[in-house]
Amino acid sequence: MTKILELEKITKRYVMGEVPVDALRGISFGVEQGELVSILGPSGSGKSTLLNMIGALDRPTDGTLIIKGQNVSKFNDNELAETRKNVGFVFQFFNLIPRLNAVANVELPLTIAGVHGKERRALAEDALRMVGLGERMTHKSAELSGGERQRVAMARALVTKPSFLLMDEPTGNLDSKTAQDMMDLVVNLNEEQKMTVLIVTHDAEVAGRTRRTLRMRDGLIEEDVTN
Numbered sequence: 645m646t647k648i649l650e651l652e653k654i655t656k657r658y659v660m661g662e663v664p665v666d667a668l669r670g671i672s673f674g675v676e677q678g679e680l681v682s683i684l685g686p687s688g689s690g691k692s693t694l695l696n697m698i699g700a701l702d703r704p705t706d707g708t709l710i711i712k713g714q715n716v717s718k719f720n721d722n723e724l725a726e727t728r729k730n731v732g733f734v735f736q737f738f739n740l741i742p743r744l745n746a747v748a749n750v751e752l753p754l755t756i757a758g759v760h761g762k763e764r765r766a767l768a769e770d771a772l773r774m775v776g777l778g779e780r781m782t783h784k785s786a787e788l789s790g791g792e793r794q795r796v797a798m799a800r801a802l803v804t805k806p807s808f809l810l811m812d813e814p815t816g817n818l819d820s821k822t823a824q825d826m827m828d829l830v831v832n833l834n835e836e837q838k839m840t841v842l843i844v845t846h847d848a849e850v851a852g853r854t855r856r857t858l859r860m861r862d863g864l865i866e867e868d869v870t871n
C-alpha cells in the first residue's frame with residue numbers, strides 16, 4: 645500500500661484581531677492510494693481549514709504534512725504551488741467562470757500548465773465525458789444547473805490528472821436527488837478509475853457512501869471509522 649497523505653499533529657491558528665482561533669488542534673491520520681474518505685463534522689469544526697492544508701492552499705501553524713512522501717509543512721509559496729499539481733480541488737461554490745462555456749472552464753488549468761491547441765481540447769472533452777457532461781460542452785456555466793456546474797468543477801479538477809481529489813461540501817448546494825447522483829459519480833470514479841478522494845461534509849448521508857469516515861469536532865478528529 646502506498647500512503648498518499650500523512651498528517652501528524654496538524655494545528656492551525658488564525659490570528660485576526662484580539663482573539664486567536666484554533667481551527668485545528670492536532671489532527672493526525674493517513675490516507676492510502678485508492679481510498680475514498682469522508683470527513684464529517686458540523687459547521688465551524690475546521691473542515692475547510694483542513695482541506696486547504698491538504699490541498700496545499702495554506703500552511704499549518706504546526707505539525708507535519710506529507711504529500712506523496714514530501715514534507716510540505718514548511719514549503720514556501722513557490723514550492724506549495726508545485727505541490728498543488730498533485731491536487732484536484734473542487735471548491736464549495738465551484739468557482740467557475742460564468743461567461744466561459746464548460747469546455748473552456750475545464751481547459752483553464754491546462755492553459756496554466758502550458759498545454760494548448762487540439763491536445764488541450766481533447767483532454768478537456770475527455771474529462772467532461774468522464775463526469776457525464778459530454779452533451780453540455782458548449783453551454784456557458786451560467787446556463788447550467790447546480791449539479792451540472794458541480795460536474796464541470798469536477799472535470800476541471802480531474803483534467804490535470806491529479807494524484808487525489810479534494811471536495812469541499814460537494815452536495816452542499818444541490819437538491820437531494822442531484823446530490824445522490826453526484827455521490828454515485830464520486831463512488832464510481834473511485835472504484836473504476838481508482839481515484840483517491842477526500843470529501844468534507846456536514847451531511848451524514850454523504851459520509852454513509854464512503855467506506856471510511858473521520859468524524860471531526862472543534863478542530864479534532866473524534867473517530868476514524870471503517871465500515
Ligand SMILES: Nc1ncnc2c1ncn2[C@@H]1O[C@H](COP(=O)(O)OP(=O)(O)O)[C@@H](O)[C@H]1O
Nearest residue numbers: 658660665667686687688689690691692693694
Ligand atoms: N481565514 C480565517 N480567518 C480567521 N478565522 C477563520 C478563517 N477561516 C476559518 N476561520 C475560523 O476557523 C474555524 C473553522 O472554520 P472552517 O474550517 O471554515 O470550518 P468548517 O469548514 O467545518 O465550517 C471557525 O471558527 C472559523 O470561523
Ligand SMILES: [Mg+2]
Nearest residue numbers: 691692693812
Ligand atoms: Mg467549510
